[in-house]
Amino acid sequence: MAELQTIRFRLNGRPVELAVQPYETLVEALRRGFQMYSVRESCGQGLCGCCTVNVDGRAVSGCLYLAVLVDGCDVQTVEGLGTLNQLSPVQEAFVECEGFQCGFCTPGMIMMATQLLQENPDPTDEEIKHYMSGNLCRCAAYPEIIAAVHRAAEKLRAQTAAGNTPATAIMAQR
Amino acid sequence: MNPFQLLQPETLEEALSLLNTDDPSVRPVAGGTALMLMMKSKVFTPHTLVSLQRLKPSLSGIRLDDAGDLHLGPLASLRDVERSPVVAEFTPVITQAMQTLSNVRVRNVATVGGHLAHGDPHMDLPPILMALDARVRISGQAGEREVALPEFLTGYYTTVLNPSELITDVVVPALPNGLSGTYLKYTALSADDWPMCGVAAFVRMQGGVVAEARVAVSAATERPVRLTGVESFLRGRRPAAEAFEEAAELAAAGVHPLADIRGSSGYKREIVKVCVRRALEQALAARTRNGGVAHE
Incomplete structure (x- = not known):
């Protein structure tokens, strides 16, 4: 029978450890062990993007990723981007453009948009649609989401023009 | 689970x-x-x-060898393949096929080796690799062997791999000069669904006639297949609309589509015909823009 395994990793910059079952998914472990309720299982098949988590700088579907495999990794959730009082530029842009209705898909949208803008600081509508095609919004706030990504891109460009590196610009400015 | x-x-x-x-x-x-x-x-x-996962550092390289053959490490992610300048230079058909496969998160994690070993006929790389005469290198306790893709994929979700073997390399021989191609996939449900039909087509022209054609069909069939009859039919012909039309008829007659939620066998046969014709036209047109992928 399977045994619990203790994994150690960095969660939003902070070293943590957790005993996990080998068959526990990353979304289950993050919610159970760390109350990371922004990470949500919706479709459970990697199609909807609600469970998007960054592992060593790459967005993955937390529902298709075994928690034991993040041992030694750097894991980031939307909680690591900003706080209620100090939002990240992408979060600010989603609020300003009303890039959501119910908000269930929003953490995943913000994680994915953040990664998109790190790879491509000035995406076109088509590039945004293509990159985010694996993130579903059942309220269909897509036009506002696309506007929010453009707004976020402007904010990030302003940040980098002001001397911030792209890596620090995506975080909430404290 | x-x-x-x-x-x-x-x-x-x-x-x-x-x-x-x-x-x-x-x-x-x-x-x-x-x-x-x-x-x-x-x-x-x-x-x-x-x-x-821990073998990734040693088995995820993407490189050209001295002979110009492309090596894809089995633990390279599909995203690694998509973003590799080596692959894009070798053939943009692979690069562009990766861009329309599932979504970024899946491509960040899914690997070349898993993509092949799964034996799912709906995968996008196998028909392309098959048309490019790729070989799979396999290791087991008994030693190493190398298997061409048509022999590697033995049927619906089945491969030639023994349970105790692993893929250690995927080798794509250097392409002959002037070979241009395309990968065309048809999705019957949403755009990011598994394809209902995938066609990889490559052509090489010489003196106004087709010197070489390579056509592989996937997804509609129980495993990807090279259509050698279509290829030999096209050899030496002028690339006129009638020739491609006839080649497409031959292709449709030569495949045995499986009925499923994406369509009946007869419907898929019709789609194979249309896709083969369009893929051949696009492969020919790609000579001027060095390859490409179309998504219907």
């Missing part, structure tokens, strides 16, 4: 020895995107999984 234990070997030798067992429930897992779905739906209920 059913409880299972996960072993994480550090070396290929260690992984092969863990897999060398009579217990059929011991299976390797790479990115796991496909296996996780099978485990969640209880189609697959392993007792022990052997994770290949």
Whole structure:
């Protein structure tokens, strides 16, 4: 029978450890062990993007990723981007453009948009649609989401023009 | 998911020895995107999984060798392939096919080796690799062997791999000068669904006639197939609309589509015909823009 395994990793910059079952998914472990309720299982098949988590700088579907495999990794959730009082530029842009209705898909949208803008600081509508095609919004706030990504891109460009590196610009400015 | 234990070997030798067992429930897992779905739906209920993740540093390289052959490391992610300048230079057909495969998160995790070993006929790389005469290098306790893709993929979700073997390399021979191509996929449901039909087509022209044609069909059939009859029909012909039309008829007559939620066998046969004709036209047109992918 399977045994619990203790994994150690960095969660939003902070070293943590957790005993996990080998068959526990990353979304289950993050919610159970760390109350990371922004990470949500919706479709459970990697199609909807609600469970998007960054592992060593790459967005993955937390529902298709075994928690034991993040041992030694750097894991980031939307909680690591900003706080209620100090939002990240992408979060600010989603609020300003009303890039959501119910908000269930929003953490995943913000994680994915953040990664998109790190790879491509000035995406076109088509590039945004293509990159985010694996993130579903059942309220269909897509036009506002696309506007929010453009707004976020402007904010990030302003940040980098002001001397911030792209890596620090995506975080909430404290 | 059913409880299972996960072993994480550090070396290929260690992984092969863990897999060398009579217990059929011991299976390797790479990115796991496909296996996780099978485990969640209880189609697959392993007792022990052997994770290949720690082998990634040694088995994920993408490079050209001295002969100009392309090597894709089995643990390279599909995203690594998509973003590799080496692959884009070798043929943009592979690069562009990756861009329309599932979504970024899946491509970040799914691997080349898993993509092939899964044996799912709906995968996008196999028809392209098959048309490019790729070979799969396999290691097991008994030693190494190299198998061409048509022999590697033996049927619906089945491959020539023994349970205790692993893919260690995928080799695509250097392309002849002037070979241009395309990968065309048709999705019957949403745009990011598995394809209902995939066609890889490459042509090389000489003196106004087709010197070489390569056509492989996937997804509609139980496994990807090279249409050698179509290829020899086209050889030496002028690339006129009638020739491509006739080639497409031959292609449709030569495949045995499986009926499923994406369409009946007869409907898929019709789609194969249309896709082969369009893929040939696009492969020819791609001569001026060095390859491409179309998504219908």
